[in-house]
Amino acid sequence: MLPVRQPDSAESSYQDNLALVRRRIAGYVQRRLVPHRAGFDDAEDIAQACIVVLMEQYPAKRELAELTAIAIGIARHKIARFLHDRDRMPALADAEVPETAPGIFEQAVARQAMDRLLGAMLKLPPRCRDLIRLRLLEQRDYAEIRMLLGISGNIYEMTRRCHSALLRLLGGIQ
Amino acid sequence: MNRPPDSEIDAMLLAYTTGEITQPEERTLFEAAAQDQDLFDRLLDLESARQAIRNPEERRRALAVLDAWGHTERTETLDVPRAAAALRQRAQRPPSLAADLGRSVVSTITTTVVLRLCYAAITVIGATFVTSAPSYEPAANPGSSPVPPILHLVHAAIAALLLAVQFTPFLQPHRIDARTHPIAQRCLAQFIAGWRFAWAAWLALYAWLWIFAVSGANPYPVADILNCLTAFPLFWAFFVLDQPSVAIPTNPRRTAAFRKAIGVVWGIGAGVAVLAVAGREHLWGLNEFGLVFQGIYVGLSIAFLFGRFDSHWMKVPRWMLAPLYGYALIQMIYVFFFRLPPEWQIYTYVVALLFKLCLFLVVTHLLQAGNLARYLEAAEDGKIGPPQ
Numbered sequence: 001m002l003p004v005r006q007p008d009s010a011e012s013s014y015q016d017n018l019a020l021v022r023r024r025i026a027g028y029v030q031r032r033l034v035p036h037r038a039g040f041d042d043a044e045d046i047a048q049a050c051i052v053v054l055m056e057q058y059p060a061k062r063e064l065a066e067l068t069a070i071a072i073g074i075a076r077h078k079i080a081r082f083l084h085d086r087d088r089m090p091a092l093a094d095a096e097v098p099e100t101a102p103g104i105f106e107q108a109v110a111r112q113a114m115d116r117l118l119g120a121m122l123k124l125p126p127r128c129r130d131l132i133r134l135r136l137l138e139q140r141d142y143a144e145i146r147m148l149l150g151i152s153g154n155i156y157e158m159t160r161r162c163h164s165a166l167l168r169l170l171g172g173i174q
Numbered sequence: 175m176n177r178p179p180d181s182e183i184d185a186m187l188l189a190y191t192t193g194e195i196t197q198p199e200e201r202t203l204f205e206a207a208a209q210d211q212d213l214f215d216r217l218l219d220l221e222s223a224r225q226a227i228r229n230p231e232e233r234r235r236a237l238a239v240l241d242a243w244g245h246t247e248r249t250e251t252l253d254v255p256r257a258a259a260a261l262r263q264r265a266q267r268p269p270s271l272a273a274d275l276g277r278s279v280v281s282t283i284t285t286t287v288v289l290r291l292c293y294a295a296i297t298v299i300g301a302t303f304v305t306s307a308p309s310y311e312p313a314a315n316p317g318s319s320p321v322p323p324i325l326h327l328v329h330a331a332i333a334a335l336l337l338a339v340q341f342t343p344f345l346q347p348h349r350i351d352a353r354t355h356p357i358a359q360r361c362l363a364q365f366i367a368g369w370r371f372a373w374a375a376w377l378a379l380y381a382w383l384w385i386f387a388v389s390g391a392n393p394y395p396v397a398d399i400l401n402c403l404t405a406f407p408l409f410w411a412f413f414v415l416d417q418p419s420v421a422i423p424t425n426p427r428r429t430a431a432f433r434k435a436i437g438v439v440w441g442i443g444a445g446v447a448v449l450a451v452a453g454r455e456h457l458w459g460l461n462e463f464g465l466v467f468q469g470i471y472v473g474l475s476i477a478f479l480f481g482r483f484d485s486h487w488m489k490v491p492r493w494m495l496a497p498l499y500g501y502a503l504i505q506m507i508y509v510f511f512f513r514l515p516p517e518w519q520i521y522t523y524v525v526a527l528l529f530k531l532c533l534f535l536v537v538t539h540l541l542q543a544g545n546l547a548r549y550l551e552a553a554e555d556g557k558i559g560p561p562q
Contacts, residue, residue, distance in 0.1 A: 017208070024207070024214040031215060065204040068214070072207075076221045113222035114232040118239055133240055136191060137233050152486045160181075163188045170219040 014062045018054065021064075021071045022047045029079065032171070046082055050074045080109040120169035128162035135159050177206050183213065190217075191224055296528075300520040321523050326384035329527055330377055336534050337373040340366075348544030350551060358550035360420045365546065368414060369537060371407035376530070379404060398450040401508075402443045402468060405475035409439045412478040415549070446471045466509040473505030483536065487549040494536055501529035 029043035053074050054067060061067055084105070121129050127149070134145045146155045178186070186203045189195035195203070207214040226232045339345060347366060350359040379400040386393030413419065417432040446467045453464025480498040483490045504526060511519060540546040 020208050024211060027211045028215050028218050031211075032219075064208050065201040068204040068208040069200070072204075072214075072218050072221050075218055076225070079218075080222075109222070110226045110229045110232050111235075113226035114229075114236050117223040117226060118236055121240070122243060129240075133237070136227050137236050137240075139192075152489075160184050160188050163191065164184045167187065167216050167220060170223060171215060 010062070017062065017064045017067050018051055021054070021067050022051050024068070025050050025071060025075045028075065029082075033079070033082075042082065046075070046078050049078050077109075080105075080112075084108075116170060117166075120166050123169050124162065124165060127158075128165060131155075131159050131162045132166055135163075177210065178202060187216065187220060191220060191227070296521050296524050297517075300517060300524050321383075321387070321519055323384055323387035325520065325523055326380050326387050329523075330380035330384050332527065332531070333373055333377040333380055337370060337377055340370055340373070345538050345542055347541035348547045350547045355551045355554050357418075357420045357422065358547065358554040361414055361550045361553075362547060364414045364419055365411050365550075366541070368407040368410035369541075371410070372404060373534075375400065375404040375407060395451045395454050398454065398465070398468060399447045401472060402447040402450070405472040406440060406443050408475035408479050409443075410436065412475070412482060413439070415479075415482040415553075443471060462512070463509065469506045469508035472508070473502045476502035476505065483540070485549060487552050488540055488545045490536060490540065490545070494532075497529050497532040498536060501526070501533060504529070 026043040026047035029046050030040065033042070050071055054061070054071060058067075058070055061070055121132055124132065130149060131145065134140045134148060135142075140148070142155045142159070145151075145159070149155075151158065177183075183203070183206065186195060186199050189199060190203060203213075203217070207217045226236075347362065350362050352359040379397060382397055382400055383393050386397075413432055413435050417435060418428045419432040421427075421429045449460065449464040450468045452458050453460040453462050477499065480495060480502060482488075483498065484495060504522065507514075507522070511522065514522065
């Protein structure tokens with residue numbers, strides 16, 4: 001008689017991790033994509049599609065931190081695809097190129113993401129906007145930023161707070 | 175898993191955006207994100223922006239948009255391209271040894287001239303109070319100071335005036351809104367109370383010296399105690415700026431460290447005063463050398479407080495700190511004061527008065543301009559201080 005295979009604890013933990021990641025992705029879609037008419041079913045579909053990719057393409061990744069990090073990248077792509085299909089992304093519609101052109105979808109996604117980032121940056125106070133611009137877009141180090149802005153305080157702390165404010169604004173722009 | 179505090183999460187998110195996150199931090203961040211929907215949402219929001227930032231073409235486009243925005247808005251934002259050009263120009267220009275040497279020579283000449291002028295001013299002022307012919311012999315009786323009573327009176331009158339002016343509508347401190355910063359508002363009140371106490375103690379000290387100088391009696395054992403009393407409110411003011419000094423309903427033990435520090439400092443002050451008095455009276459085998467501890471105690475109180483003024487939140491010009499630290503340093507010569515030639519004692523006395531005026535001007539400026547209020551508000555907001 002063949003022995004009955006008991007699910008080992010590692011497998012159980014993997015399944016728990018996947019379930020947790022799935023719940024987070026579905027939660028994100030439901031919270032963030034309401035203006036795009038994304039409902040419960042859309043959220044479940046996107047989350048499930050991400051989990052399928054995780055299981056099929058990344059079977060060796062089983063720890064929660066690894067799965068979350070990869071899932072975020074996959075979810076970003078799946079959500080962009082969903083928005084494209086649902087709303088017809090203007091950048092793609094204007095481009096009038098075959099959707100299969102290499103990299104064109106990613107370019108359009110990057111452009112939209114940068115537009116969102118700019119939209120959030122323009123809502124920041126001028127000093128914060130300058131800090132974020134210098135640190136993230138011009139990729140300057142803190143010593144340079146301190147000199148450029150003539151700031152004597154804790155430049156790192158200020159950047160951290162501005163970055164936090166930027167993230168809050170990004171959450172409100174879709 | 176314990177979720178890291180928000181400040182750490184924010185720091186990790188910034189490091190993640192800039193690509194400077196370490197592997198352990200990244201692991202902590204993603205584990206926390208899996209447990210926390212808000213953090214997961216923020217990470218996913220950030221992910222798109224992060225990918226866009228990695229694209230040099232998109233960065234260039236974003237900078238052009240921001241430049242256009244800044245141009246049309248005509249706000250007071252930084253002219254980054256021009257500033258960047260200035261930075262590049264500055265970076266390209268190598269530091270010149272001649273310029274470094276020139277700066278050194280100029281500062282030497284300036285120091286010599288300025289100090290000579292200061293000495294002239296002090297001796298002119300001090301000489302008007304010197305009653306006897308110059309002598310370099312130390313005073314035979316330490317109790318009989320060559321400092322004329324009028325100088326004590328001037329000192330006391332100035333202390334009284336500067337104390338009184340704090341209770342008038344002039345030079346009123348910048349207020350803190352108790353609705354937004356209740357702790358900072360109470361800290362400011364504590365600081366002001368300590369500050370006024372210091373001036374009241376100086377008034378008492380110099381009034382006492384004046385009264386006894388007029389009568390010719392020896393004021394010193396009591397004057398030493400009063401001198402110690404001037405240090406205590408300065409320590410108080412320092413601890414108000416340094417420790418959580420206001421209890422809150424949710425944390426009544428918040429002031430524990432402050433109360434402990436105040437208690438210990440008060441005890442040390444009392445001990446120092448006892449030693450000073452014992453030294454004056456030649457008790458317990460002591461002599462006037464006991465006063466050295468008093469000089470150190472008073473000097474430390476001033477140095478600790480001025481160390482807080484060094485904070486960039488206070489925005490005290492660096493040069494202005496020099497006379498303040500100078501005031502702390504001259505406390506150390508207290509033990510030698512009575513061994514100095516009479517006119518030197520007078521000059522030192524005048525210098526102490528000038529330093530005290532500097533101190534008043536700096537603290538009044540901090541209070542009135544709101545620099546101290548901003549410091550306290552920042553402390554309440556958690557922007558400064560030890561990591562929580």
